[in-house]
């Protein structure tokens with residue numbers, strides 16, 4: 001392209017951007033209304049562990065790693081192990097509600113401070129899918145393994161096959177079969193974000209998904225950008241709730257990108273939930289649909305927001321482990 005044509009194209013673009021209020025010569029090239037309000041690089045913020053719902057036992061396990069100057073990925077993984085192994089948690093790992101055919105199928109992912117990611121979907125029989133996801137990240141050239149392939153990989157890596165369907169979950173399934181409803185899930189999926197003393201942010205997300213889901217259904221939790229996203233330059237985000245909505249809007253990625261543009265973690269969370277509500281107003285009217293998001297900026301500030309009342313989160317920071325209700329849209 002000739003220099004003159006390049007110049008004219010650039011001028012036309014600049015005029016268009018200026019007319020839209022996006023850019024003007026001499027002004028910073030700010031495409032976000034949030035720019036300059038919040039600078040996520042401003043200071044060191046670790047250690048922090050934050051998790052969806054009342055997962056204080058998980059944030060405590062993460063804190064035990066972080067407080068000894070441990071690695072954020074170990075913190076997130078070890079935090080995630082707690083609900084994965086808890087038979088009373090019917091949304092994660094062992095004790096999770098099965099699919100409509102009676103099989104417990106698990107989704108999980110991890111992401112590290114270098115933007116490496118690993119994920120497993122539709123995995124059966126393995127107690128700690130989060131650790132299989134970490135192995136996928138560390139030992140394969142891939143990001144995601146699914147179903148039978150994920151199981152084969154896990155077994156080859158030394159994970160033990162076990163029955164994850166508890167008697168309580170089996171009975172709930174039997175009851176569900178009689179009622180034959182297909183209602184949205186009760187939620188306890190854990191998304192956990194950790195910022196360590198060396199300012200590395202990592203995250204993990206693990207779930208048994210929507211109780212009594214269709215066989216083969218995969219939600220947002222193991223999908224990088226939907227259930228979890230980490231960018232160490234900015235921060236991290238994770239989500240819980242009706243995964244189809246986060247899948248359709250890539251909520252976690254959106255939150256991190258909004259923070260990159262200068263939004264506070266709280267503003268970014270609110271925008272992501274508002275976007276879901278705007279795109280899918282029917283879901284807002286459906287009183288049983290819930291969405292909850294969490295964000296952690298690299299300066300240690302956090303945000304949390306739910307579609308409706310009831311969403312909460314656990315935060316371990318400054319040596320204190322607390323459980324907070326999140327603010328919400330409706």
Ligand code: ASP
Nearest residue numbers: 187189209219240241243
């Ligand atoms: N987000 C999860 C899913 O859709 C469910 C949950 O958060 O409880 O699989």
